[in-house]
Amino acid sequence: MTPRVQPRLVDAVVIVLTAVEAVLTVITEPSPVAFAPVVLAALALLVRDRWPLPVFLATLPAVVFPGAIVPAIVALYAVSSRYRDWWLLAGCGLLAAVSFVFPMSAFAPSIWDSDVMLGLIYFTMTAVAPILLGQFVHSQRELALRLQEVEEAREHERRLDAQAILAQERNQLAREMHDVVSHQVSLIAVQAAALQVSTTDPNAKQAAGNVRQLSVNTLDELRHMVNLLRASGTPATELTPQPTLTDLDRLIGNSAIDAQLVGSAPDGLEPPVQRAIYRTIQEALTNVRKHAPGASATIDIDHSDTDLTVTVTNTPPTRPHLALPSARHGLIGLQERATLLDGQIHAGPTSDGGFRLRLRLPLTTAGATRG
Known part of the structure; x- marks a missing residue:
């Protein structure tokens, strides 16, 4: 059964039940005035899913006269399946119970008549039943939504x-x-x-x-x-740009070392040369941080008509450092990079206990623009 056919079938059954009850209720006194509230209630039930509370109020006249309670029960269920406000539901249930018992009280000499009291209890229970059923359906819908959210969260975790x-x-x-x-x-x-x-x-x-x-x-x-x-596979799917000399200030600022940059490189250096200078300084600062805690560093970039020299010199460490295993892959990589650019790398200790790393590149390979 398709989702559209099922609500139409339910509406048809509700209308048939309402019509049968109306006929049985007014069969003794057929009157157009008695049928009018029932017809109004039946037509209102067709839009109970969109406006459940106004529909419920529209069904109450049919309960009072001629005494048709099926539309009110259906409308009360629609209200309960939509709202969670217990004050609203209690008020609607009480209003429905009073409406149910009102025709019966007209034949009783006193409100305390036993038949009226039993009718009040009976009709109160009749009003509570659709409220509880509506709340059950409402909870079932919420549970289905929560299960769907949990399944989506698990699927997201799996991805x-x-x-x-x-x-x-x-x-x-x-x-x-x-x-x-x-x-x-x-x-x-x-x-x-x-x-x-x-x-x-x-x-x-x-x-x-x-x-x-x-x-x-x-x-x-x-x-x-x-x-x-x-x-690939990271939140930033685009390829991160390769570092250039414009990133040196950020590199030095984030190195957690008291480092000072002296001098500057000529304009128009080719990207491979800029990357070689950047990686050399990066590796030197990393070695200072690992092997010379508390030391300060000076980064000197100098150039002549023929050569470009980058020298990173650090002072002796001021704190003891933890001996870490090292295969010197970083310096080997710098040497390979310098060799490809016809340059040279020199690294060694200084006379005062510090360390110096120097990169020398020919400007003819660097491709700098002449001023």
Whole structure:
């Protein structure tokens, strides 16, 4: 049975019951005046789902005269299934009970007549029944809605768990790609650069240069792909922009180190060069935070007509530090990045117990604009 057919069937049954009761009620005194309240109540029941309270009030005249109670019971059920206000429901129930007993009281000499009192009890119970049934149906609807909300919440949690597992797998894949492919391609680029310098054959020199350039491009694309894999499955689905020199102030400010930036880089540096400078400073500040607690750092960026130099120097630590295991992958990665740009990395302790990390890049590779 379709959802539209079922309410129509219920309406038809209610109308038939109302008509049967009206006929049985006024059969002894057929009168148009007696049928009018019943017809009004029956027509009002058709819109009981939209306006239950006005419909209930419209059915009360049929209860008083000629005494048809079926429309009032149906309307009282509609009110109870819509509202939760117990004061409203109690008032409607009391009004219905009084209306039910009113025709009977006209034949009693006193309100305390036993028949009237029994009728009052009977009709009060008759009024309470549809109220309780309506409240039961109302609670059932609310429970169905709560169960639906719980099911939606569980489905949302399942989707979040699946996304978390997918993000973890992507991060693992990204790490493996970076650790394996990046290292091998870096070695190819370094060996191609060495062959380009050592060979005297022009064709071999050109081929080695092409291999080196292709390796550099492959590494750059690989880093973008790794970042894309790490970004996938996270709330921010777009690829996060790669850092540039404009992000240095935020990097230094968030480093939790007393660091000072001195000097500036020339304008127009290529993005790979800007990333190399940013990653070098980032790695240096990370090492200061790990291995030199309480130390301050100075970041010096200097450039001449031919070279660009970035030097990060930190003072000796002022607090004891916890010895952490390190494979020096960070410095190895910086060395590989500098080598691809024809640069050099130097790292070592200073005479006063501090540490210095220096990156030197040729400006011809950096591609800076000339002023």
